[in-house]
Amino acid sequence: SLLHRAKKNQTMSTGKPFKVIVTHPEVPQEGLDILKEHCEIIQVNSLPTNRAELLEKIKGVDGAFWGGHEKLNAEVLDAAGPQLKSVSTMSAGIDFVDVPELKKRGIPLGHTPTVLNTAVADLAVGLVIAASRRFQEARKKIDTDNWENYHLNWLLGQDIRDSTVGFYGFGGIGQAIAKRLLGFDIDQVLYTTRRRVHKEIEEELKAKKVDFDTLLAQSDFIVIASPLTADTQGVFNATAFNKMKETAILVNIGRGKIVNQDDLYEALKSNRIFAAGLDVTDPEPLAPTDKLLTLDNAVVLPHIGSATKRTRAEMATIAAHNVLRGLAGEPMFSPAY
Numbered sequence: 001s002l003l004h005r006a007k008k009n010q011t012m013s014t015g016k017p018f019k020v021i022v023t024h025p026e027v028p029q030e031g032l033d034i035l036k037e038h039c040e041i042i043q044v045n046s047l048p049t050n051r052a053e054l055l056e057k058i059k060g061v062d063g064a065f066w067g068g069h070e071k072l073n074a075e076v077l078d079a080a081g082p083q084l085k086s087v088s089t090m091s092a093g094i095d096f097v098d099v100p101e102l103k104k105r106g107i108p109l110g111h112t113p114t115v116l117n118t119a120v121a122d123l124a125v126g127l128v129i130a131a132s133r134r135f136q137e138a139r140k141k142i143d144t145d146n147w148e149n150y151h152l153n154w155l156l157g158q159d160i161r162d163s164t165v166g167f168y169g170f171g172g173i174g175q176a177i178a179k180r181l182l183g184f185d186i187d188q189v190l191y192t193t194r195r196r197v198h199k200e201i202e203e204e205l206k207a208k209k210v211d212f213d214t215l216l217a218q219s220d221f222i223v224i225a226s227p228l229t230a231d232t233q234g235v236f237n238a239t240a241f242n243k244m245k246e247t248a249i250l251v252n253i254g255r256g257k258i259v260n261q262d263d264l265y266e267a268l269k270s271n272r273i274f275a276a277g278l279d280v281t282d283p284e285p286l287a288p289t290d291k292l293l294t295l296d297n298a299v300v301l302p303h304i305g306s307a308t309k310r311t312r313a314e315m316a317t318i319a320a321h322n323v324l325r326g327l328a329g330e331p332m333f334s335p336a337y
């Protein structure tokens with residue numbers, strides 16, 4: 001057990017059996033407190049992360065609590081050394097991790113899905129509303145003194161009720177979004193994933209698995225809720241946009257690179273699709289001069305999907321438990337593979 005090992009391995013200096021790097025100075029206290037019971041914590045202070053500091057401090061650690069989206073690759077694993085036996089990110093997405101490198105070295109990896117489902121889903125609903133009801137364009141009307149509500153057709157948007165909502169990726173986050181949108185009286189849910197979800201979930205969420213072309217053609221709203229992988233990168237390109245309804249709204253809370261952003265810009269600019277609501281972009285940070293930000297029909301947020309106080313604390317808690325489990329040679333609380 002962890003405690004047994006803890007007693008056996010106690011170091012003279014701190015009395016703690018394991019050394020763990022925490023790669024970010026702002027990790028919530030809830031996570032640090034859990035680690036502290038059994039581990040000596042070595043924390044990276046720089047922000048944005050100074051790679052040199054990270055590479056220096058990771059030398060000789062037993063575990064790594066990966067607090068940000070800093071690249072986790074062979075370089076850092078080499079710097080850490082062969083004793084490293086437990087790593088967890090504090091994120092759902094692990095696209096910044098070189099998974100084959102970790103697997104090759106037999107290092108278990110944890111991440112923190114599930115606890116952020118509701119926070120991200122709430123934000124996605126916000127983007128569905130903001131994009132369909134033209135928040136960006138509407139706000140500009142006030143700023144530019146163009147308040148013209150004497151027109152009856154001023155700033156008319158798309159309804160959510162009776163719509164078909166299509167999900168590209170239908171895991172915990174996608175399902176939480178669907179559950180919320182059913183409260184807006186949508187007509188049906190379509191989804192495209194590699195694996196079909198459980199029948200009971202399909203029934204509860206009025207969801208039907210379809211192929212990608214059907215998803216594009218039939219959806220009034222398309223929500224991207226998949227991880228970024230070699231298979232999903234750039235899938236939403238001009239070809240895809242040309243198969244969508246002209247009234248369609250695209251929402252992306254997954255990863256920016258799943259969308260070809262130049263193609264999206266063209267599709268929005270030419271009104272080939274109605275609007276987009278994006279919490280994730282390519283790149284991040286997005287330059288303030290990016291052409292995407294000049295569009296009236298794009299609502300763009302700076303990747304704040306999981307950014308609530310409670311969710312961050314829960315992510316830190318899960319990540320800390322993942323690291324401790326790995327150190328104890330037990331299965332991670334939420335393993336990434």
Ligand SMILES: O=C(O)C(=O)CO
Binds near residue numbers: 090
């Ligand atoms: O957890 C993730 O993957 C996010 O993008 C938000 O932190």
